[in-house]
Amino acid sequence: xxxxxxxxxxxxxxxxxxxxxxxxxxxxxxxxxxxxxxxxxxxxxxxxxxxxxxxxxxxxxxxxxxxxxxxxxxxxxxxxxxxxxxxxxxxxxxxxxxxxxxxxxxxxxxxxxxxxxxxxxxxxxxxxxxxxxxxxxxxxxxxxxxxxxxxxxxxxxxxxxxxxxxxxxxxxxxxxxxxxxxxxxxxxxxxxxxxxxxxxxxxxxxxxxxxxxxxxxxxxxxxxxxxxxxxxxxxxxxxxxxxxxxxxxxxxxxxxxxxxxxxxxxxxxxxxxxxxxxxxxxxxxxxxxxxxxxxxxxxxxxxxxxxxxxxxxxxxxxx
Amino acid sequence: xxxxxxxxxxxxxxxxxxxxxxxxxxxxxxxxxxxxxxxxxxxxxxxxxxxxxxxxxxxxxxxxxxxxxxxxxxxxxxxxxxxxxxxxxxxxxxxxx
Numbered sequence: 001x002x003x004x005x006x007x008x009x010x011x012x013x014x015x016x017x018x019x020x021x022x023x024x025x026x027x028x029x030x031x032x033x034x035x036x037x038x039x040x041x042x043x044x045x046x047x048x049x050x051x052x053x054x055x056x057x058x059x060x061x062x063x064x065x066x067x068x069x070x071x072x073x074x075x076x077x078x079x080x081x082x083x084x085x086x087x088x089x090x091x092x093x094x095x096x097x098x099x100x101x102x103x104x105x106x107x108x109x110x111x112x113x114x115x116x117x118x119x120x121x122x123x124x125x126x127x128x129x130x131x132x133x134x135x136x137x138x139x140x141x142x143x144x145x146x147x148x149x150x151x152x153x154x155x156x157x158x159x160x161x162x163x164x165x166x167x168x169x170x171x172x173x174x175x176x177x178x179x180x181x182x183x184x185x186x187x188x189x190x191x192x193x194x195x196x197x198x199x200x201x202x203x204x205x206x207x208x209x210x211x212x213x214x215x216x217x218x219x220x221x222x223x224x225x226x227x228x229x230x231x232x233x234x235x236x237x238x239x240x241x242x243x244x245x246x247x248x249x250x251x252x253x254x255x256x257x258x259x260x261x262x263x264x265x266x267x268x269x270x271x272x273x274x275x276x277x278x279x280x281x282x283x284x285x286x287x288x289x290x291x292x293x294x295x296x297x298x299x300x301x302x303x304x305x306x307x308x309x310x311x312x313x314x315x316x317x318x319x
Numbered sequence: 320x321x322x323x324x325x326x327x328x329x330x331x332x333x334x335x336x337x338x339x340x341x342x343x344x345x346x347x348x349x350x351x352x353x354x355x356x357x358x359x360x361x362x363x364x365x366x367x368x369x370x371x372x373x374x375x376x377x378x379x380x381x382x383x384x385x386x387x388x389x390x391x392x393x394x395x396x397x398x399x400x401x402x403x404x405x406x407x408x409x410x411x412x413x414x415x416x
Contacts (some may be wrong), residue, residue: 189403196396 002254008048015041028077031071039063052216053139056208060224068231097285136214152260159253166244175245184237194236324376331373338366352409360402364395 020042022034039062046055089097126138128148135141143151166174184190209222233239242249345358371391378384 189400193396193400200393
């Protein structure tokens with residue numbers, strides 16, 4: 001057994017045991033701690049699998065931001081926890097839960113184990129067409145170009161989710177602050193951190209967003225760091241969540257998806273001078289890798305910029 | 320020259336790992352919250368600093384080395400803040416989570 005596979009084995013054992021401990025432990029706060037540690041270990045596992053983008057997302061969103069939210073929820077649940085721990089579900093309910101969990105776990109295991117080998121992949125096709133998109137990071141290319149509609153809908157779903165959270169606010173709070181205010185010592189150490197860290201965090205967040213064009217990074221991770229900085233300032237009591245009825249806030253929330261859509265419409269009329277890829281490139285991605293291998297490859301020394309498509313043609317409308 | 324760098328890397332990272340190990344043992348064995356914090360923050364800061372120092376010759380550039388250094392500084396900042404907050408809770412008599 002090589003060192004690498006030994007390390008992978010240790011990592012997998014740690015992951016499974018922390019996951020089991022998170023499920024088994026009775027204390028809410030301990031479960032949250034287990035969840036955060038699990039997320040950090042999982043991001044190490046993604047690094048070991050060379051999926052740096054996924055590792056960054058897991059560390060920032062899966063472990064970091066979700067961990068903060070769960071810690072807040074656990075702190076609120078502390079008063080009800082003593083009463084809850086004395087309750088015990090009936091035998092039938094526990095058996096049903098056990099069977100349902102086992103069925104789901106078994107279905108996932110069957111799904112993973114029955115994957116064909118080698119797994120069908122579009123990765124070579126994506127890598128081949130990276131220069132025509134002008135990006136160096138294949139993950140960003142998939143998120144913003146090939147799966148642009150998915151990413152657009154995700155950004156809209158986030159706005160809907162926020163509206164849902166707002167709707168849960170008690171009636172008297174509607175239009176005001178969407179929850180209880182944070183109180184912390186204004187001269188405490190948290191307030192100090194909330195003054196020192198955000199300038200650095202904002203730069204790091206913007207850098208990770210910017211560098212995502214060519215290297216691991218991107219808008220999810222960068223935006224999460226920015227959100228964490230704002231959360232820190234709010235948790236330290238230096239500022240509050242903006243009231244729901246602020247016009248600038250609502251405009252800002254709608255601006256993100258609108259900008260995305262505007263860029264989509266601007267694409268066909270782009271004056272940036274980049275020529276659109278040929279039509280069959282796009283049908284290739286829609287039909288999958290089966291046609292990718294039959295498509296004639298461009299000869300050596302021929303770059304995408306020199307493709308024999310006429311520059312201003314009606315076909316531009318498709319892209 | 321590169322051999323000397325390799326020796327430096329191995330020595331610094333090994334010493335750093337030793338401090339991590341000592342800090343972890345302290346975290347598990349020390350009797351009360353403040354002692355455990357002492358073990359954790361001191362040992363982790365020195366340990367991570369030594370690992371960072373050891374990785375500097377292999378960073379492959381001034382910018383990458385600077386990034387490693389900034390990572391260490393940020394961890395120093397975060398861990399000192401967090402340990403102060405936990406210590407405050409412990410001193411008030413609450414059980415630190």
